[in-house]
Amino acid sequence: MWAAVRGLSLLKSTSQLNGLVSRRPVALAGASGLFQQLKGLQTGTRPTFEEEGKDAAAASQEAFLKKWAEVAPSTLDPPSFASETMKKTEQPAEGAPVPSKVTFNFYLPHEKPYSGAEVDMVLLPAVTGDFGVMPGHVPTAAQLRPGVLTVQEDDSTTKKFFVSSGFAFVHADSTTDVCAIEAFPVEELDKSTVEAGLADYTAKLASASAGGDDYEAAAAQIGVEVYSAMNAAITEK
Numbered sequence: 460m461w462a463a464v465r466g467l468s469l470l471k472s473t474s475q476l477n478g479l480v481s482r483r484p485v486a487l488a489g490a491s492g493l494f495q496q497l498k499g500l501q502t503g504t505r506p507t508f509e510e511e512g513k514d515a516a517a518a519s520q521e522a523f524l525k526k527w528a529e530v531a532p533s534t535l536d537p538p539s540f541a542s543e544t545m546k547k548t549e550q551p552a553e554g555a556p557v558p559s560k561v562t563f564n565f566y567l568p569h570e571k572p573y574s575g576a577e578v579d580m581v582l583l584p585a586v587t588g589d590f591g592v593m594p595g596h597v598p599t600a601a602q603l604r605p606g607v608l609t610v611q612e613d614d615s616t617t618k619k620f621f622v623s624s625g626f627a628f629v630h631a632d633s634t635t636d637v638c639a640i641e642a643f644p645v646e647e648l649d650k651s652t653v654e655a656g657l658a659d660y661t662a663k664l665a666s667a668s669a670g671g672d673d674y675e676a677a678a679a680q681i682g683v684e685v686y687s688a689m690n691a692a693i694t695e696k
Contacts, residue, residue, distance in 0.1 A: 557595035562634040563610065565620075567642055572620070573610065581635055582609035583627050584688075592627075592635050599629040605688035607645060607695070608637065619645040621692050623685065645692050653693060657686035 520540055527537055563581055565573035581592045584606025592599075603625040610618045625639035660682030667675035 558633040559594060560633070561592055561594055561596075562632075564634070564636045565608075565610075565642075566636065566638045568640070572642070576612070578610055578612045579614070580611040581637070582607075582611075583637070584608060584622065585627065592629050594633045596629050596633065596635075598631050599627070601627045601629075603627060603637070603639065605685045607688075607692045608639075608642070619692070621645055621648060621689055648689055648693050650693050653686055653689045657683065657690055660686055 524537055531537070560577035560579065561581060563573045563576045563578045565571065579593070583590055583592065583601065584604055585601040586604045587601065589606070590599075590601070603622055605623055606621070608620045608622050610620075612618065620639075620642045621644075622637075622639040623641045625637060627638075628636045630636075660679050664676060664679035664683055667673075667679050
């Protein structure tokens with residue numbers, strides 16, 4: 460079990476900028492020109508962020524399928540895309556009231572602990588820092604680090620899970636999706652096993668660092684981070 464957590468915690472995400480937006484300075488002839496330009500921006504039909512994202516995704520898929528047709532065997536069907544199977548959600552109307560609950564989906568490779576559950580709040584251990592999701596949270600995408608995911612179902616029920624890594628997506632309609640590589644209820648973590656694992660990887664890290672083996676040192680550092688997070692989860696439960 461722990462081998463899976465240690466190994467799969469290696470999952471990291473990388474993001475690349477596909478292009479740089481260059482802005483050409485505009486010379487304004489005075490206050491009148493500035494006013495007219497601002498007025499044009501306010502009354503124009505510039506596409507929204509969501510519309511631009513959909514257009515970019517469609518263009519990317521079209522380009523991929525074109526390349527696919529050039530190199531793939533004729534007997535092989537083109538691949539499907541996630542957008543074809545995902546549930547379509549509508550953007551909340553402007554001025555619509557904020558939902559009273561967060562709709563929470565929690566996905567694991569082997570099970571789905573939460574599916575469309577209405578909860579008060581979800582606390583997430585992101586790489587950039589822990590943050591809470593309540594109704595009305597701004598749309599967010601975050602990479603998860605080893606740590607405790609807390610689900611506050613209502614005023615009297617709170618559940619905690621240790622997650623090894625993964626991603627969280629907060630949508631405009633207060634729906635939150637968490638996809639984790641592995642997760643266990645915090646109460647299932649064994650204190651003696653975690654302490655032994657932490658001691659083992661701490662010793663490996665010291666040995667690899669002293670010997671100049673960067674690869675083994677990096678692997679041991681990951682083990683130390685995961686077991687330290689599990690130890691902290693046990694201490695705080």
